[in-house]
Amino acid sequence: MSEPRVVLDEDDIRRTLVRIAHEVVEKNPDGRIALVGIHRRGAHLATRLHRLVSDLLETELPAGDIDIAFYRDDLATREAPVVHSSHLPFRLEDHTIVLVDDVLYTGRTVRAGIDALFDYGRPARVQLAVLADRGHRELPIRPDYVGKNLPTHRSERVNVRVAELDGIDEVTITSRIDADAGPDRTAWAGAGA
Numbered sequence: 001m002s003e004p005r006v007v008l009d010e011d012d013i014r015r016t017l018v019r020i021a022h023e024v025v026e027k028n029p030d031g032r033i034a035l036v037g038i039h040r041r042g043a044h045l046a047t048r049l050h051r052l053v054s055d056l057l058e059t060e061l062p063a064g065d066i067d068i069a070f071y072r073d074d075l076a077t078r079e080a081p082v083v084h085s086s087h088l089p090f091r092l093e094d095h096t097i098v099l100v101d102d103v104l105y106t107g108r109t110v111r112a113g114i115d116a117l118f119d120y121g122r123p124a125r126v127q128l129a130v131l132a133d134r135g136h137r138e139l140p141i142r143p144d145y146v147g148k149n150l151p152t153h154r155s156e157r158v159n160v161r162v163a164e165l166d167g168i169d170e171v172t173i174t175s176r177i178d179a180d181a182g183p184d185r186t187a188w189a190g191a192g193a
Contacts, residue, residue, distance in 0.1 A: 004159065004172035008148060013131070013169045016147040017045070020129055021052035023145050024098055032124070034062035034095040038113045039069075039084040044164045045131055046100035062090035066120075071112035092121030098145075102160040104130040107139035132171055134158050 008016065024033065035053065037046025043065035050063040066088065069081040099113050110128060117123060129145035134152040148171070150158060156175045163169050 002175040004174045006170055006172050007150060008132070008171035010163075010169040013147075013171070016131065017048050018052060020145045020147060021049055021056055024049070024053050024127075024129065025056045027127070027144065028096055031057050031059065031061075032095050033098055034064065034090055034092075035098045035100060036063070036088065036113075036117065037065045037100040038109060039065055039067045039086075040165065041160050041162050042101035043084075044162045045102060046098075049098070049100060049129065062095060064088040064090065066113060066116050068109065068112040068116050071115045073108055073112070086116070086120075088117075088120050092117065092123045095123060096125040096127060097123040098127045098129050100129045102131050102162075103158050104128070104133045104141070104143055104146075105136055105158075107137045107141035110141050111139055131160060132158055 025031075033053070035046045035050045037043030046063065046065065050061060054061045064087045065084075066086045067084040069083045072081070097117060099110065099117065101109060101113065104110065114126060117126065127144040128141070130143045131147040132150050133143055133146045133148070134150045134156075136152070136154060150171075150173065152158060152173060153175070156173050159172045159174065161168050161170050161172075
């Protein structure tokens with residue numbers, strides 16, 4: 001495995017979230033928005049974005065977080081999933097929901113997030129904000145707000161660390177190819193879905 005390459009540091013992440021907050025306000029002039037983060041790291045990023053967007057609009061917006069553990073399409077192949085509580089203490093139908101995640105990869109995590117949202121109600125609209133988009137989509141999902149596009153190889157892994165969980169804010173890329181897998185196969189595909 002290679003040494004991690006830092007692609008976003010603490011200041012980069014702060015600036016990126018400020019930019020995304022401005023884009024959210026610009027794209028939603030009516031202010032009828034709510035921010036919902038996908039557990040785990042997406043929920044922490046959503047909390048930060050919520051503060052920034054609320055400050056820009058000078059009003060306290062609704063916010064929440066959602067767990068997708070039982071909505072994943074690979075649930076049957078995973079060992080005991082870690083399940084978090086979902087908190088959506090507002091009526092989804094009245095808002096454009098900005099769904100927030102850390103890394104967009106195949107699109108499967110976002111699909112699960114949308115499925116989970118619709119079990120709580122029918123939002124007016126759903127928009128997607130991601131800190132990093134690494135490509136390699138398997139579903140037709142495109143983010144409305146992107147912090148950084150990170151063209152990656154499937155053998156690379158994008159790691160997002162947030163201070164709330166990891167004690168540091170950074171996004172890194174590492175690479176690992178399984179020697180037994182051959183030149184066109186990798187040991188694992190990488191973080192974020």
